[in-house]
Amino acid sequence: RKHQAGAMDFDDLLTIFRELLVKNSSVRELLAERFQYILVDEYQDTNSVQAEIVRMLASVHRNVLVVGDDAQSIYSFRAADIRNILRFPDTFVDAKVFRLTANYRSSPEILGVANAIISQNEEQFPKQLRAINPAHEKPCVIPAASDAQEAQYVGEHISRAIASGGQPKDIAVLFRAAFHSQPLEMELMRRGIAYEYRGGMKFF
Numbered sequence: 001r002k003h004q005a006g007a008m009d010f011d012d013l014l015t016i017f018r019e020l021l022v023k024n025s026s027v028r029e030l031l032a033e034r035f036q037y038i039l040v041d042e043y044q045d046t047n048s049v050q051a052e053i054v055r056m057l058a059s060v061h062r063n064v065l066v067v068g069d070d071a072q073s074i075y076s077f078r079a080a081d082i083r084n085i086l087r088f089p090d091t092f093v094d095a096k097v098f099r100l101t102a103n104y105r106s107s108p109e110i111l112g113v114a115n116a117i118i119s120q121n122e123e124q125f126p127k128q129l130r131a132i133n134p135a136h137e138k139p140c141v142i143p144a145a146s147d148a149q150e151a152q153y154v155g156e157h158i159s160r161a162i163a164s165g166g167q168p169k170d171i172a173v174l175f176r177a178a179f180h181s182q183p184l185e186m187e188l189m190r191r192g193i194a195y196e197y198r199g200g201m202k203f204f
Contacts, residue, residue, distance in 0.1 A: 014049045021056045032060040043068035043088070047079040055091065064092060070125050071118045086123055103129050107136035151183035155191050162193070 002008060008016065021028045038058050040046065043066035046054070058064045066088060073082040089095045103111055108131040115129055144150035158171055175181050182203045188195050189204065 014047075014053070018049050018053050018056075021053065028056055029060070032057055036061045037063045038065070040064070040066045041068070044070055044073040044082055044085045045075045045078075045080040046084045048081050048084070051081070051084040051091075058092075062092065062094075064095075070123075071114075071121065071127075082123075086125070097125065099125065099127050101127050101129050102132055104132045107131055107133050109136060109138045113139055147180070147183040148187075151187040154184055155187040155193070158188070158193060159191055168194070 002012065021031070035057055038054060040054055045068070054064065054066075066085065068085045070082060070085050073080060073085075076082070089097060106114070111129045111131045118124065118127070118129075142150075142153055144153060154173060158173075161171060162168060173181075173184060178200045181197065185195070185197075185203045
């Protein structure tokens with residue numbers, strides 16, 4: 001039906017483009033000659049088809065700059081293959097690796113936890129992240145049996161902070177994904193705590 005409609009989805013754009021480059025050497029050579037420099041961001045999240053496309057497009061000039069972090073590969077469920085970034089120096093044997101280890105976001109205590117976790121990775125580019133920010137509170141892990149229990153814990157802390165004179169505008173809760181906010185939104189409503197939602201739509 002897609003073929004009849006002259007339509008392609010995202011996967012088609014990749015696989016059909018790869019097939020074109022593999023089967024049609026004149027197109028491959030034309031494009032590889034045209035693109036002198038290639039930049040790929042978030043390279044740790046590329047899949048095997050994307051990596052093969054990059055290799056073919058870079059076959060003439062071999063000027064490829066990839067940016068990525070082997071410790072932040074989280075999209076394997078979407079076929080991302082961390083081996084693409086880990087084996088990049090083998091694929092492009094004259095590649096130079098630059099480690100950007102200065103962190104401007106987190107405190108030394110948080111990076112200490114991150115470094116300890118990352119050091120356990122069996123395959124990696126060894127690195128030691130260092131904080132630019134001054135020392136602060138140690139991070140803590142709170143085990144919760146459910147997302148409702150987690151929301152109750154966070155709601156209780158927010159209630160205490162406000163009761164002791166804290167300003168709601170100084171309180172923020174960060175989520176990895178938008179759908180995680182729903183239990184906390186329900187908890188805040190139950191407690192009568194008004195809130196703003198940034199970066200998307202409130203559940204209610």
